[in-house]
Amino acid sequence: MKKITLFIFILSLCIIHAGSAMGENAKYNITVNKATNCVIVYKCDEKGSYVPFKAMICSVGANNSTPAGVFNTKAKYVWRPLFGNVYGQYATRINGNILFHSVYYSKPSPDTLKTAEYNKLGTAASMGCVRLTAADAKWIYDNCPIGTQVKIINNGTDPLPRPQAVKLGQNATYKNWDPTDPNPNNPWKNEGVKFTYQQLYKSIKAEDKLTPYKLAEVIRQGVTAYDTANNPIDYTLAYNISPVAKGKYEVKYHAEDILGNSAEITGYVIIE
Numbered sequence: 001m002k003k004i005t006l007f008i009f010i011l012s013l014c015i016i017h018a019g020s021a022m023g024e025n026a027k028y029n030i031t032v033n034k035a036t037n038c039v040i041v042y043k044c045d046e047k048g049s050y051v052p053f054k055a056m057i058c059s060v061g062a063n064n065s066t067p068a069g070v071f072n073t074k075a076k077y078v079w080r081p082l083f084g085n086v087y088g089q090y091a092t093r094i095n096g097n098i099l100f101h102s103v104y105y106s107k108p109s110p111d112t113l114k115t116a117e118y119n120k121l122g123t124a125a126s127m128g129c130v131r132l133t134a135a136d137a138k139w140i141y142d143n144c145p146i147g148t149q150v151k152i153i154n155n156g157t158d159p160l161p162r163p164q165a166v167k168l169g170q171n172a173t174y175k176n177w178d179p180t181d182p183n184p185n186n187p188w189k190n191e192g193v194k195f196t197y198q199q200l201y202k203s204i205k206a207e208d209k210l211t212p213y214k215l216a217e218v219i220r221q222g223v224t225a226y227d228t229a230n231n232p233i234d235y236t237l238a239y240n241i242s243p244v245a246k247g248k249y250e251v252k253y254h255a256e257d258i259l260g261n262s263a264e265i266t267g268y269v270i271i272e
Contacts, residue, residue, distance in 0.1 A: 028053070029149040030140070032130055034060045034068070037122050038162040039100075039130065041144075043139055055160040056136040057121050059103075061128035066152060071095040073148045075120045079108040083127055086114070090137035091182075094150050100139040101180065109181050110134070115175045121165040133165060135180035148240060165259045171230035179228055191228045193263040195235075197221060198222035200251075200267030203231050212242040219251055228258035239269070246271050 029050060031040045037060055060066040063162035069096050078102060080091035088101030088106045103121065105112040117125065121133065130141070168175050179188040202218055204210060210218065216237060225235040235255035249269045258264040 032152045034136040034154040035156040035253040039159045052159040057163050057165050059125040061126045061133040062124045065128040068152045071150045102134045104130050113176045115168045134178040166229045192261040195265050196224050202269045204242045215243050225255035228261050
């Protein structure tokens with residue numbers, strides 16, 4: 001009996017915190033920070049408290065066109081016509097004409113993404129709506145029922161670090177697709193992190209007595225990592241080499257991009 005009473009008490013706390021949200025709606029609430037262009041999803045924990053759960057990069061309205069306040073979501077749309085004869089994917093209505101939705105497309109088709117607008121994620125760029133990556137817009141669409149509380153604030157700080165969005169530069173293979181879109185036809189799913197290199201076998205003379213910095217510089221020479229969208233990215237090295245002890249040593253090169261894709265290659269250093 002005590003366990004049942006405790007469960008009811010925890011559930012009631014979640015419902016109270018969720019405003020007008022009821023039942024499953026109380027599982028999450030959402031805060032949009034206009035100052036940081038960041039969305040924080042809060043989850044109701046086993047104690048009935050809302051704790052930071054997930055951060056999303058976003059673009060709020062330019063010229064302060066996203067209204068501050070507390071709202072409850074009203075409706076959902078897989079595709080929604082927007083101002084300017086464009087379309088948003090996985091839209092959730094916050095209030096009036098203000099919605100969560102993906103960066104816009106010229107048609108209700110996922111291969112017509114407006115690339116320049118996608119690259120503005122993290123800055124105030126919309127006409128008032130809260131733009132997200134396709135993956136984040138779909139997460140809200142799938143996990144936050146109608147009635148979910150949305151608080152829009154402007155305070156400059158967030159409880160979780162804001163994620164980055166991959167840039168679709170001139171080397172991007174599929175500029176008009178959102179790389180995060182879970183659509184099974186998304187051609188980005190066949191892409192990933194990759195390395196290019198001139199030579200993975202490096203030769204060093206023991207008599208040169210290279211410093212750790214110089215050794216790493218030689219190991220990195222001619223090796224470049226690229227993210228899923230073909231932007232150069234940093235990578236890490238793993239090795240245990242004494243630059244004055246002759247022998248053959250293994251080197252691991254590892255890179256991971258902000259989409260969570262990764263790659264690793266192996267090279268060798270010969271100390272002569």
